[in-house]
Amino acid sequence: xxxxxxxLPTATTRKxxxxxxxxSDQLDLIVTPVLALILLILLVVxxxxxxxDLTTERILEPSQLARQLWQQLYVAFFSTVIVVAVAIPxxxxxxxxxxxxxxxxxxxxxxxxxxxxAYGLIVLFFVWLGQGPTTVIIALATFALLPVLRNTIxxxxxxDTSVIEAGKGMGMTGVQRLARIELPLAVPVIxxxxxxxxxxxxxxxxxxxxxxxxxxxxTINAGLKLNRPTAIFIGAVLVALVALLFDFLGGLAQRYxxxxxx
Amino acid sequence: MPEPLxxxxxxxxxxxxxxxxxxxxxxxxxxxxxxxxxxxxxGCGKSTTLRLINRMIQPTSGRIIYExxxxxxxxxxxxxxxxxYVIQQIGLFPHRTIAENIATVPKLLKWPKKRIRERVDELLxxxxxxxxxxxxxxxxxxxxxxxxxxxxxxxxxxDPDVLLxxxxxxxxxxxxxxxxxNEFLRLQAELKKTIVFVTHDIDExxxxxxxxxxxxxxSEIAQLDKPEVILTDPADxxxxxxxxxxxxxxxxxxxRVRDIDLDPMVxxxxxxxxxxxxxxxxxxxxxxxxxxDEQDHPLRWIDERALNSSTSSLDRAGRPITVxxxxxxxxxxxxxxxxxxxxxxxxxxxxxxxxxxxxxxxSLAGLLLNQGxxxxxx
Amino acid sequence: MxxxxxxxxxxxxxxxxxxxTLMETIIYVVTVTVSAGVxxxxxxxxxxxxPFAKEMSLAIASVFLTIPSLALxxxxxxxxxxxxxxxFIALFLYAILPILRNTVTGLDSVDPSVLESARGMxxxxxxxxxxxxxxxxxxxxxxxxxxxxxLTVGISAIATLxxxxxxxxxxxxxxxxxxxPNSLEAIWTGVILSLALAFTIDVLLRLLGRVTTPAGVR
Numbered sequence: 001x002x003x004x005x006x007x008l009p010t011a012t013t014r015k016x017x018x019x020x021x022x023x024s025d026q027l028d029l030i031v032t033p034v035l036a037l038i039l040l041i042l043l044v045v046x047x048x049x050x051x052x053d054l055t056t057e058r059i060l061e062p063s064q065l066a067r068q069l070w071q072q073l074y075v076a077f078f079s080t081v082i083v084v085a086v087a088i089p090x091x092x093x094x095x096x097x098x099x100x101x102x103x104x105x106x107x108x109x110x111x112x113x114x115x116x117x118a119y120g121l122i123v124l125f126f127v128w129l130g131q132g133p134t135t136v137i138i139a140l141a142t143f144a145l146l147p148v149l150r151n152t153i154x155x156x157x158x159x160d161t162s163v164i165e166a167g168k169g170m171g172m173t174g175v176q177r178l179a180r181i182e183l184p185l186a187v188p189v190i191x192x193x194x195x196x197x198x199x200x201x202x203x204x205x206x207x208x209x210x211x212x213x214x215x216x217x218x219t220i221n222a223g224l225k226l227n228r229p230t231a232i233f234i235g236a237v238l239v240a241l242v243a244l245l246f247d248f249l250g251g252l253a254q255r256y257x258x259x260x261x262x
Numbered sequence: 263m264p265e266p267l268x269x270x271x272x273x274x275x276x277x278x279x280x281x282x283x284x285x286x287x288x289x290x291x292x293x294x295x296x297x298x299x300x301x302x303x304x305g306c307g308k309s310t311t312l313r314l315i316n317r318m319i320q321p322t323s324g325r326i327i328y329e330x331x332x333x334x335x336x337x338x339x340x341x342x343x344x345x346x347y348v349i350q351q352i353g354l355f356p357h358r359t360i361a362e363n364i365a366t367v368p369k370l371l372k373w374p375k376k377r378i379r380e381r382v383d384e385l386l387x388x389x390x391x392x393x394x395x396x397x398x399x400x401x402x403x404x405x406x407x408x409x410x411x412x413x414x415x416x417x418x419x420x421d422p423d424v425l426l427x428x429x430x431x432x433x434x435x436x437x438x439x440x441x442x443x444n445e446f447l448r449l450q451a452e453l454k455k456t457i458v459f460v461t462h463d464i465d466e467x468x469x470x471x472x473x474x475x476x477x478x479x480x481s482e483i484a485q486l487d488k489p490e491v492i493l494t495d496p497a498d499x500x501x502x503x504x505x506x507x508x509x510x511x512x513x514x515x516x517x518r519v520r521d522i523d524l525d526p527m528v529x530x531x532x533x534x535x536x537x538x539x540x541x542x543x544x545x546x547x548x549x550x551x552x553x554x555d556e557q558d559h560p561l562r563w564i565d566e567r568a569l570n571s572s573t574s575s576l577d578r579a580g581r582p583i584t585v586x587x588x589x590x591x592x593x594x595x596x597x598x599x600x601x602x603x604x605x606x607x608x609x610x611x612x613x614x615x616x617x618x619x620x621x622x623x624x625s626l627a628g629l630l631l632n633q634g635x636x637x638x639x640x
Numbered sequence: 641m642x643x644x645x646x647x648x649x650x651x652x653x654x655x656x657x658x659x660x661t662l663m664e665t666i667i668y669v670v671t672v673t674v675s676a677g678v679x680x681x682x683x684x685x686x687x688x689x690x691p692f693a694k695e696m697s698l699a700i701a702s703v704f705l706t707i708p709s710l711a712l713x714x715x716x717x718x719x720x721x722x723x724x725x726x727x728f729i730a731l732f733l734y735a736i737l738p739i740l741r742n743t744v745t746g747l748d749s750v751d752p753s754v755l756e757s758a759r760g761m762x763x764x765x766x767x768x769x770x771x772x773x774x775x776x777x778x779x780x781x782x783x784x785x786x787x788x789x790x791l792t793v794g795i796s797a798i799a800t801l802x803x804x805x806x807x808x809x810x811x812x813x814x815x816x817x818x819x820x821p822n823s824l825e826a827i828w829t830g831v832i833l834s835l836a837l838a839f840t841i842d843v844l845l846r847l848l849g850r851v852t853t854p855a856g857v858r
Contacts, residue, residue: 026695027695027696027698027699028699028702028703030699031696031699031700031703032703032706035703111787111790112790112835112838112839112842114787114790114791114794114838115790115791115793115794115834115835115837115838116794116831116834116835117793117794117795117796117797117798117807117808117811117830117831117834118709118794118795118797118798119797119798119800119801119808119811119830120797120808120811120827120830120831120834121831123811123814123815123827124827124828124831126815127818127824127827199706202708203706203707203708203709203711204708206708206709206710206711207710210815211815217710220710220711220714221801223714224714224801224802229717229718230718232714232715232717232718233714233715233717233718235711235714236710236711236712236714236715237711237715239707239708239710239711240707240708240711240712240715243706243707243708243711244703244706244707247703247706
């Protein structure tokens with residue numbers, strides 16, 4: 001999820017970073033599985049060697065964990081679909097030449113948006129829309145929209161203007177320039193946006209339990225309420241593993257679905 | 263031969279993992295007060311060689327002698343503060359004012375504040391920039407040529423004996439470059455620094471260098487000599503190829519109008535005696551003459567027809583003389599001046615504008631032909 | 641309008657509580673930003689000429705941001721217990737990446753010819769770092785510090801779930817008491833004060849940027 005807090009001057013970063021034989025993007029694909037492996041080993045060790053009391057055993061009931069995992073992924077999937085469907089078109093619209101000059105303001109406002117507590121946002125949506133997975137999906141989509149939209153704008157802005165000028169000079173219309181130059185060149189950024197959205201949503205879905213939306217957060221919460229550190233730990237590691245898995249898959253997709261030459 | 267100021271002795275630089283050394287057993291002596299130009303194709307190691315002198319690169323083996331002392335192992339920072347260093351991209355500190363930039367080395371050497379302030383102003387004057395205007399500006403407010411001047415001023419900061427210049431005028435447009443080169447030569451005539459100058463441009467090398475070292479791969483010296491010797495007498499095929507087909511033409515920049523015999527054209531001095539003038543032209547078997555005023559300043563080219571026609575005033579006959587040469591001009595200037603006139607010749611005047619003679623394209627061609635033959639024979 | 645009036649009444653009747661809770665969040669922001677800042681800037685400086693170490697530290701710092709906040713806040717509980725400690729650790733781990741990445745970007749984007757000429761004039765390594773690289777990288781580094789501080793404001797709301805205090809307390813207690821009176825006001829208090837704090841920090845850091853950015857590179 002390296003794109004969430006991307007600093008604005010990324011154009012130069014990219015150029016310079018390619019000088020190193022290893023890029024952090026590539027190392028991501030190593031560090032993430034390594035951390036995941038460590039967590040997995042910890043999980044297995046704790047699970048095997050600690051003695052569970054009855055309460056802990058009930059919290060960690062495998063069929064219950066499976067249901068929570070399913071709820072978590074379900075919520076994350078739909079909120080990601082919404083984010084991508086909304087953030088990327090808006091990003092494209094506000095970066096058009098003809099669009100009102102709002103994007104700079106938008107980018108800095110969206111930067112401030114990072115400070116919105118996701119916790120508070122979910123609760124406010126609950127007050128507004130009531131209990132259930134739909135509320136969670138909408139709340140998560142709203143939260144993840146900000147960073148993804150910001151990345152889309154920054155990513156499209158990053159496309160070399162001389163390439164766009166060249167397209168203009170060859171007589172391409174605005175739509176043609178968008179379809180044949182800007183979007184293909186922005187594919188890596190858009191992929192990064194989708195990855196970001198997925199990882200944020202998988203992670204935030206842990207908070208769904210707060211408003212009766214289920215998810216693995218239930219296990220952590222039960223551990224907290226009933227003071228069972230082992231259960232808390234196992235729940236937290238499971239959540240982390242799911243997030244790392246999705247981040248890793250996102251990284252792979254970003255790497256292999258990228259158009260050649262970009 | 264004077265004691266060299268900088269002496270590279272058997273210097274080799276190799277990089278780990280690269281079989282061939284970048285610089286191989288180089289011996290190079292730089293004499294005090296000269297501009298030594300290192301020139302060669304890209305990748306020949308000329309910049310590496312320059313950077314070995316101030317130990318931006320540490321030599322793998324060999325010795326670097328500076329002012330008679332072995333500095334191969336001494337503190338490189340001390341050494342660099344004693345040598346000015348100018349690079350193509352200049353590298354002015356964007357967060358410091360022009361004055362602060364120029365004061366960098368004096369500050370490192372802990373000069374008193376007052377002395378630094380005076381030195382900064384003096385240096386700005388030297389590079390023809392008004393201190394009161396530029397002292398407190400920032401590099402982002404300068405044009406390329408101005409930034410280059412400040413770069414030179416900064417390199418001269420603590421009055422080093424040596425300037426190392428790595429393609430200093432490489433990133434500047436041709437017109438400004440020409441002006442900066444001339445200014446720099448004028449400056450050097452006063453300052454008499456010892457300068458090692460790297461360029462890939464043979465024309466620049468010929469113009470700037472007291473001596474030129476032509477380098478091939480691994481910084482091997484193909485030829486090291488005065489420019490006119492290199493141009494007229496290239497040591498081998500490599501040098502010849504590097505000079506290019508225009509080598510003979512390049513010698514035009516080294517020779518001056520005073521070096522060739524001027525043609526004694528028929529002159530007609532005001533007030534004009536037409537008959538006498540016509541008679542003289544007849545004897546000299548020419549149809550054109552130079553009209554001079556009472557002080558011997560050349561005015562116009564006039565021909566027989568204008569002299570014969572008694573009705574037309576000589577003030578408007580023939581063609582006006584628009585271009586004049588002086589003995590100090592290079593033969594290249596002479597050639598371009600003559601190509602501007604349809605007659606293929608140009609008048610030469612002295613410093614006060616008095617007529618000395620004419621320079622023709624034939625006499626220039628004769629000189630070049632002799633030279634071409636000469637180099638083939640040797 | 642009623643809502644706003646009610647909220648204001650709610651707020652004015654418990655300034656003490658609001659102040660104390662706000663202070664808890666501010667303590668998180670300050671301690672986390674300063675400690676993560678020191679670690680990230682030192683790491684960025686030490687690895688500036690070692691590409692592999694640099695990329696490795698970036699990759700490690702970025703993997704923390706992948707881990708969902710509730711998991712990272714709770715995973716250390718068996719080791720350090722509840723309260724400030726697990727919250728601080730989680731927020732600290734999150735805040736490293738923005739500062740580290742911008743430190744690396746900032747140092748890397750200093751024009752190489754400026755460094756070459758600095759070295760060529762005989763500045764020592766530490767003089768080059770202190771007089772040239774850091775001043776030129778500072779605006780970018782400060783932008784990273786700003787992102788880290790804002791991120792900390794947002795995520796620190798979770799701290800309440802591990803008894804770590806902060807503005808999240810209002811959200812938690814509001815949610816617990818829904819739909820009783822004042823519960824919605826409590827939730828809004830948590831959200832709005834977080835945003836207000838973020839805005840204040842943003843303005844302060846921008847001002848700091850104005851003051852500390854060397855003239856000539858503004």
